[in-house]
Amino acid sequence: MAFALVAGLSAFAxxxxxxxxECKLPETGELGVEQLPTGSSVITCGAVGRVVxxxxxxxxxxxxxxxxxxxxxxxDGESHGFTLEVAADGKISYLLEGATADSSTAGYDVSESTxxxxxxxxxxxxxxxxxxxxxxxxxxxxxVDAAASPSACSDGAYKTDDRKxxxxxxxxxxxxxxxxxxxxxxxxxxxxDALDNITDSYxxxxxxxxxxxxxxxxxxxxxxxxxxxxxxxxxxDGLSVWDAGDIKDTAVATTCSYTWSMPGVKNDLREADVRFxxxxxDFTNKPTSTCANRYFDVRSVGTHEAGHIFGLGHVxxxxxxxxMYTDSFRCKTIARTLGKGEILALRSIY
Numbered sequence: 001m002a003f004a005l006v007a008g009l010s011a012f013a014x015x016x017x018x019x020x021x022e023c024k025l026p027e028t029g030e031l032g033v034e035q036l037p038t039g040s041s042v043i044t045c046g047a048v049g050r051v052v053x054x055x056x057x058x059x060x061x062x063x064x065x066x067x068x069x070x071x072x073x074x075x076d077g078e079s080h081g082f083t084l085e086v087a088a089d090g091k092i093s094y095l096l097e098g099a100t101a102d103s104s105t106a107g108y109d110v111s112e113s114t115x116x117x118x119x120x121x122x123x124x125x126x127x128x129x130x131x132x133x134x135x136x137x138x139x140x141x142x143x144v145d146a147a148a149s150p151s152a153c154s155d156g157a158y159k160t161d162d163r164k165x166x167x168x169x170x171x172x173x174x175x176x177x178x179x180x181x182x183x184x185x186x187x188x189x190x191x192x193d194a195l196d197n198i199t200d201s202y203x204x205x206x207x208x209x210x211x212x213x214x215x216x217x218x219x220x221x222x223x224x225x226x227x228x229x230x231x232x233x234x235x236x237d238g239l240s241v242w243d244a245g246d247i248k249d250t251a252v253a254t255t256c257s258y259t260w261s262m263p264g265v266k267n268d269l270r271e272a273d274v275r276f277x278x279x280x281x282d283f284t285n286k287p288t289s290t291c292a293n294r295y296f297d298v299r300s301v302g303t304h305e306a307g308h309i310f311g312l313g314h315v316x317x318x319x320x321x322x323x324m325y326t327d328s329f330r331c332k333t334i335a336r337t338l339g340k341g342e343i344l345a346l347r348s349i350y
Contacts, residue, residue: 025050030058033082033094043090051232054082054096056248058232062258064090067267069161069257070233071308073301074250077327079314083162085261095162152321152339153205159313159324160345163259164266168214169195169309171272172221174243179276179283180298184220190285191242192217194302194336197323198310201346203338211350213310225273227254233273240271242302246279252328253277253301255308266349272309276301291331300335301328307342311349315341 023045025035030051042048047061057080059068067085074080083095149155171191178187192215196202201209225241226234231248233256247254253276259267276283276298284295300323307324314326323335323342338346 033096036061036092038093040092041090042086042092047092048086049235052084053232054094055080056231056250057081058230059084059256060233060235061092062086062236064088065261066270067162067259067261068233069095069163069255069259069308070231071255071257071305071314072231072248072251073253073304073326073328075252075327076250077317077325079316079326080251081314085162085267087261087263149318149320152323152334152337153203154340155319155322156340156344157315157319157322158341158345158348159315160311160349161308161313162267163257163269163311164349165213165269165310168216169240169269169272170216170218171195171240171242172218172223174220174224174241175222176224177244177278179244179278179301180285180295182285182298186285187242188217190298191302194299195306195309197299197303197336197338198306198312198342198346201338201343202336203343205338205340205343207338207340207343211346213346213350215306225256225275227256227273227275236271238271240273242274244276244278247275247277249277249280251277252281252296253305255305257309266311269309269311274302274305274309287331287333293330296328296330297333297336300333303335303338304328310346312342312345 025045030053033054036047036052042061048063050061051058052061057070057072059070062068064086065088067083069083071081085093173184173187182190195215199213199215201207201211221239223237223239223241225243226237227247228234229246231251231254236258255274257272258270260270262268282295283298285298287295287297303323312324315322315324316326319325322339
């Protein structure tokens with residue numbers, strides 16, 4: 001089925017490149033990738049702002065010179081997500097899940113000097129993060145590998161996407177509720193810890209941190225992550241926001257990333273939003289033996305989503321002990337620490 005789709009897209013793209021300029025799209029509704037295939041012009045088709053869907057995921061078509069990626073962490077162990085890129089001339093291309101994008105990382109960050117950074121509102125008090133599921137005096141569950149797969153420290157599998165943070169990922173906490181019953185102050189530290197697991201190459205395998213990625217919490221905001229109830233990316237608003245809310249019921253969390261196209265090198269990350277599914281899933285900041293296969297570890301999920309932000313893709317069956325595995329296991333903390341594959345992936349980018 002996937003081969004037939006790719007073949008169909010290639011054939012369609014060939015006709016577009018051969019000089020076919022006619023473009024007929026339905027006036028309303030979502031579009032499939034076959035309706036707006038590789039080589040189509042968003043200018044000729046009037047497609048900017050339309051929603052394109054593939055394999056249960058969706059993105060809003062950006063302006064020329066931009067790319068948008070959607071990554072869903074689901075409970076079925078399958079990859080759900082894709083990238084839609086619009087070249088400077090308006091031509092569309094896709095990177096569907098399962099493809100690779102290990103292009104050069106020798107690019108640069110484009111400064112947005114006209115947009116001043118607001119003063120950070122990081123509270124000065126010591127991190128004393130608690131949540132409604134933390135009240136138990138029981139010990140947190142141990143970070144134990146799944147026996148059926150290679151250990152995290154021996155599994156070197158990885159995938160990278162066409163995305164790199166050349167500067168610093170500046171982020172906000174959004175309006176509304178948060179996972180695991182966290183207060184906004186506590187969420188700062190939980191999300192910061194998840195991001196730092198990536199930027200600091202946090203692992204228990206003995207690998208040193210040689211990754212130059214950086215993150216910086218800025219402030220709370222009244223804005224929300226640009227992710228709708230169908231886990232579709234709804235477009236940029238200029239802020240990278242972490243929050244929680246109602247998304248697709250099969251998704252644990254969804255990340256939407258926006259990059260500037262940089263031919264020949266990894267695309268430059270401009271914005272990335274993360275939303276946790278608090279309508280259909282339960283989260284905790286401290287899984288214990290009484291977790292009863294109910295709660296997702298918020299830091300494990302957060303670390304996985306942070307991996308997407310900094311350019312890491314999903315790995316599939318047989319790699320269950322890696323942070324970027326396509327499923328997030330309830331009541332386990334293993335994804336808080338990176339495995340060999342994630343370390344190699346980050347080093348290949350940064």
